[in-house]
Amino acid sequence: MTIEIEDRVTLFTDQFTRVREEIGKVIVGAEEIIDGTLIGLLAKGHVLLEGIPGIGKTKIVATVADVLHLNFSRIQFTPDLMPGDIVGSNVVHETDQGEKVLKFEKGPIHTNILLADEINRATPKTQSALLEAMQEQTVTVGTTTHKLDPPFFVLATQNPIELEGTYPLPEAQMDRFFYKLRIMYPEPEHMHEIMDRTTKREEPIAETVLGRDEILAMRDTARDIPIARPVQDYAIRLTLATHPDTSHAHPMSKQYVRYGASPRGTQTLVVGGKVNALLNGRLHVSCEDIRSMLLPALRHRMMLNFEGEAERIDTDEILHAIMKDTPEPAE
Amino acid sequence: MPLGNNSSERLVISSLLEKVDRQFRLNCILDHFSVTVCFVFATLLTVKILGMLVNIWAPPTLIVVATSAAFLIVFLIGTQYGARHLGQAAAVADDAGRLNDELKSAYWFMRQTHNNIWTDAQVHRASQTARGLKAKRLVPTIIPQRLWIAAMLGGVLVSLQLVPPGPPLLAFTNVSVDPSSLTEAQEEQFEEIRNLVDQAQILEETTAEEDQISADAQERLEEAMRALEADQLTMEELLRELREAQNLLEEGNLEMSAMQEALEDLARDLEGSSELSELAEAMKNQDLAEAAEMMRRLAEQLSQMDGQQLAEMAEQLQQAAQGDQASMEELMQALQEAAEAMSDEQVAEAMQAMQEAAEAMEGMSQRMDAQEMMNQAAQQMQAMQQSMSQEQLAQQMMSQQAMASDQAGESQEGAMAMPSDEVQKTAASGDMGNPSQEGGPAGHATSDAIEDAEMQLGAPTTLEVQLEMEVLADEEESPEEAPDPEDIFQESSRQETARVEYRNVRSLQNYAEGSALGVEQIPWRYRNLVKRYFLAIRPRENQ
Numbered sequence: 001m002t003i004e005i006e007d008r009v010t011l012f013t014d015q016f017t018r019v020r021e022e023i024g025k026v027i028v029g030a031e032e033i034i035d036g037t038l039i040g041l042l043a044k045g046h047v048l049l050e051g052i053p054g055i056g057k058t059k060i061v062a063t064v065a066d067v068l069h070l071n072f073s074r075i076q077f078t079p080d081l082m083p084g085d086i087v088g089s090n091v092v093h094e095t096d097q098g099e100k101v102l103k104f105e106k107g108p109i110h111t112n113i114l115l116a117d118e119i120n121r122a123t124p125k126t127q128s129a130l131l132e133a134m135q136e137q138t139v140t141v142g143t144t145t146h147k148l149d150p151p152f153f154v155l156a157t158q159n160p161i162e163l164e165g166t167y168p169l170p171e172a173q174m175d176r177f178f179y180k181l182r183i184m185y186p187e188p189e190h191m192h193e194i195m196d197r198t199t200k201r202e203e204p205i206a207e208t209v210l211g212r213d214e215i216l217a218m219r220d221t222a223r224d225i226p227i228a229r230p231v232q233d234y235a236i237r238l239t240l241a242t243h244p245d246t247s248h249a250h251p252m253s254k255q256y257v258r259y260g261a262s263p264r265g266t267q268t269l270v271v272g273g274k275v276n277a278l279l280n281g282r283l284h285v286s287c288e289d290i291r292s293m294l295l296p297a298l299r300h301r302m303m304l305n306f307e308g309e310a311e312r313i314d315t316d317e318i319l320h321a322i323m324k325d326t327p328e329p330a331e
Numbered sequence: 332m333p334l335g336n337n338s339s340e341r342l343v344i345s346s347l348l349e350k351v352d353r354q355f356r357l358n359c360i361l362d363h364f365s366v367t368v369c370f371v372f373a374t375l376l377t378v379k380i381l382g383m384l385v386n387i388w389a390p391p392t393l394i395v396v397a398t399s400a401a402f403l404i405v406f407l408i409g410t411q412y413g414a415r416h417l418g419q420a421a422a423v424a425d426d427a428g429r430l431n432d433e434l435k436s437a438y439w440f441m442r443q444t445h446n447n448i449w450t451d452a453q454v455h456r457a458s459q460t461a462r463g464l465k466a467k468r469l470v471p472t473i474i475p476q477r478l479w480i481a482a483m484l485g486g487v488l489v490s491l492q493l494v495p496p497g498p499p500l501l502a503f504t505n506v507s508v509d510p511s512s513l514t515e516a517q518e519e520q521f522e523e524i525r526n527l528v529d530q531a532q533i534l535e536e537t538t539a540e541e542d543q544i545s546a547d548a549q550e551r552l553e554e555a556m557r558a559l560e561a562d563q564l565t566m567e568e569l570l571r572e573l574r575e576a577q578n579l580l581e582e583g584n585l586e587m588s589a590m591q592e593a594l595e596d597l598a599r600d601l602e603g604s605s606e607l608s609e610l611a612e613a614m615k616n617q618d619l620a621e622a623a624e625m626m627r628r629l630a631e632q633l634s635q636m637d638g639q640q641l642a643e644m645a646e647q648l649q650q651a652a653q654g655d656q657a658s659m660e661e662l663m664q665a666l667q668e669a670a671e672a673m674s675d676e677q678v679a680e681a682m683q684a685m686q687e688a689a690e691a692m693e694g695m696s697q698r699m700d701a702q703e704m705m706n707q708a709a710q711q712m713q714a715m716q717q718s719m720s721q722e723q724l725a726q727q728m729m730s731q732q733a734m735a736s737d738q739a740g741e742s743q744e745g746a747m748a749m750p751s752d753e754v755q756k757t758a759a760s761g762d763m764g765n766p767s768q769e770g771g772p773a774g775h776a777t778s779d780a781i782e783d784a785e786m787q788l789g790a791p792t793t794l795e796v797q798l799e800m801e802v803l804a805d806e807e808e809s810p811e812e813a814p815d816p817e818d819i820f821q822e823s824s825r826q827e828t829a830r831v832e833y834r835n836v837r838s839l840q841n842y843a844e845g846s847a848l849g850v851e852q853i854p855w856r857y858r859n860l861v862k863r864y865f866l867a868i869r870p871r872e873n874q
Contacts, residue, residue: 005448005449005452006452224449225449226436226440226447226449226450226453227436228432228435228436228439228440229439230418230432230435230436230439231432231435231436280431282431282433283449283452283453283456284432284433284436284437284440284453285432285436286431286432286433286436287431287432288431288432289431328422329422329435330418330419330422331416331418331419331421331422331435
């Protein structure tokens with residue numbers, strides 16, 4: 001039985017490595033983003049990618065979809081996009097017998113991988129259309145609830161600098177994203193590589209390496225990884241440190257945070273830690289795994305207070321301070 | 332491949348963790364030991380250095396070491412040998428071996444009752460990792476660097492022990508008095524006091540009194556001398572001991588005063604008889620030895636007296652014996668018996684009673700002589716105290732003047748012209764040191780210090796005389812009002828004739844005043860006695 005587990009772990013690691021390498025053929029210098037995206041996928045979460053235009057957000061998502069043998073849809077969010085345009089709607093359909101009946105036409109959300117491009121350009125009403133799908137993996141239209149095929153994985157992008165004509169995501173929506181990944185501008189050496197790959201006649205193409213069943217199996221494997229109570233306690237303490245009103249509150253949280261991360265944030269830390277442990281070939285979650293998940297898992301789950309906003313405090317600064325000052329369990 | 336979570340794998344992990352725990356505890360013990368040793372050596376070194384600079388009480392080395400060792404043992408028992416925390420050892424091992432919480436997680440899974448194949452697999456992996464680990468590599472024995480510091484401190488301490496003992500480098504007021512610091516004159520005074528108290532003790536022993544004051548005083552003096560020789564006495568303590576001994580010696584003065592008063596009353600009562608007039612005169616002069624001799628002569632003459640003379644004498648003696656004098660009860664009783672025997676014309680009994688009265692008077696005479704010697708000893712003590720106080724004051728004054736001159740850069744002459752009465756007496760002459768021996772050895776006790784002071788600070792001014800004249804002038808104008816000390820001090824300043832710093836004068840004057848009067852030094856249990864003494868010696872209204 002131990003051999004079986006070891007095989008599962010090895011298989012998980014190999015498959016993940018294959019996907020990563022395949023994506024790496026197209027995407028240059030975004031290993032953390034790729035890993036984060038895949039971890040979000042394997043942890044049954046959704047990922048929000050944030051970055052300035054033109055740095056490859058959409059390309060990353062498209063490449064991930066190419067590598068995985070899954071259904072892929074893309075929705076370009078605009079202010080006039082309606083919820084029905086996403087989830088689908090009942091339309092009048094005429095049968096062969098000439099009867100007119102209402103038939104549900106599935107929207108683009110009925111897929112495995114959904115690219116919600118520039119999600120903050122849609123109105124909150126439309127953004128909220130994603131809520132049920134992201135959390136419950138179902139879509140309700142009228143009185144009928146439609147179950148989405150697993151895996152359902154939303155990859156949303158947003159531009160942080162264009163504020164005109166945008167609608168910031170509501171807190172509930174933000175909380176449903178497993179990770180918020182920030183894509184930074186590529187390094188000069190990576191830029192050379194990007195130029196070399198994309199300015200020739202033929203661009204590199206990523207092959208499909210992973211199917212639906214394999215992904216679901218990997219998801220199950222990730223969830224099976226055990227976590228010791230002291231490490232779980234460490235994750236909880238880190239989350240509680242973001243709350244300004246608890247006894248574990250960090251001084252920076254007390255000063256700059258209005259609301260801390262939700263329990264969903266702790267879940268993200270633990271599940272993400274499990275995937276990270278597997279990627280490192282371990283059968284247990286370590287504090288290091290938890291720490292590596294802290295920034296992408298909690299940065300979008302904290303709401304700054306007026307002072308924090310006024311001083312333009314980045315939640316990453318607070319999380320770094322929390323990470324530094326929260327001791328690991330002594331036993 | 333066996334199932335991961337079996338007992339042997341658990342044993343491997345537990346065994347490693349126990350070894351790590353032992354190593355960890357050993358390092359903790361070494362660390363605490365080094366802290367304790369550093370503390371002990373630092374304490375001893377501090378005490379030693381302080382002891383070289385100033386005279387302080389130093390705890391014996393053994394006590395410091397034993398106390399620290401006891402604290403260390405109790406601390407180690409409390410912290411190191413409590414409940415074993417293998418989880419802590421697992422955390423230490425993980426940290427030291429960069430195991431990413433593998434042993435910590437495994438140890439936690441091992442303690443759980445509900446495990447699954449994943450936890451078993453994790454424990455299996457951890458046991459394999461543990462097999463390849465050595466506890467001593469994970470947690471090597473660390474000799475704390477503090478031990479080197481402790482060794483260095485110990486070396487310095489041993490070096491200082493080799494330095495020959497000497498007087499403190501910094502002399503403050505609370506300086507310990509070692510035998511060598513007593514001047515020759517003071518030592519002579521001490522010897523004289525001892526002799527006087529010895530003689531008083533011999534006389535007191537002949538009177539067979541129960542309360543022998545001189546013995547108590549002698550004992551106190553001997554104790555003070557022993558402490559002085561053992562270098563365990565400060566100047567203040569020595570002065571206090573001398574005052575206590577002096578108070579003891581002067582305790583008998585109250586009784587002597589009452590006795591003298593009673594003798595005067597007795598003499599007045601006996602003056603009426605022509606046969607007893609000489610006896611009365613001797614009593615009046617407090618010459619009890621002579622009075623006893625006369626009493627014996629009178630006893631021998633009794634057989635030659637007629638009945639009328641006997642009756643006359645009996646009446647006088649009866650009248651004299653009526654007094655209620657507790658201090659000479661024996662004499663009164665003898666006189667009473669003699670008077671009664673004379674009244675009954677029983678000459679033999681009367682002679683016997685008069686012989687007893689003579690013996691009682693001799694005893695009283697010896698007690699008075701003993702008290703006289705004790706008073707002399709007390710005076711010597713008083714002189715010695717003054718001498719030592721003045722010497723101490725002179726030293727303090729010189730140090731203050733030196734500091735003041737360093738700070739202000741003022742002239743030495745101006746700085747010296749400031750002392751109060753007491754200070755001036757101290758600096759100017761040693762006469763006050765021993766009133767009973769003017770110009771005697773006590774006067775030279777501070778001569779060296781005074782000469783040095785004069786050389787450094789200049790000659791004293793005539794401020795004392797000036798102040799006295801001002802006081803007299805004030806008294807003539809308003810004799811009923813006592814001069815205000817503040818006026819005395821400020822007058823010269825107002826007249827712009829003063830060349831002194833009155834701020835310093837004030838503090839020195841206060842110190843000298845308290846030292847000279849010594850009133851505050853009367854122990855509370857003797858205050859009532861002192862009050863009674865002064866009430867007993869106060870002038871009578873009819874005198």
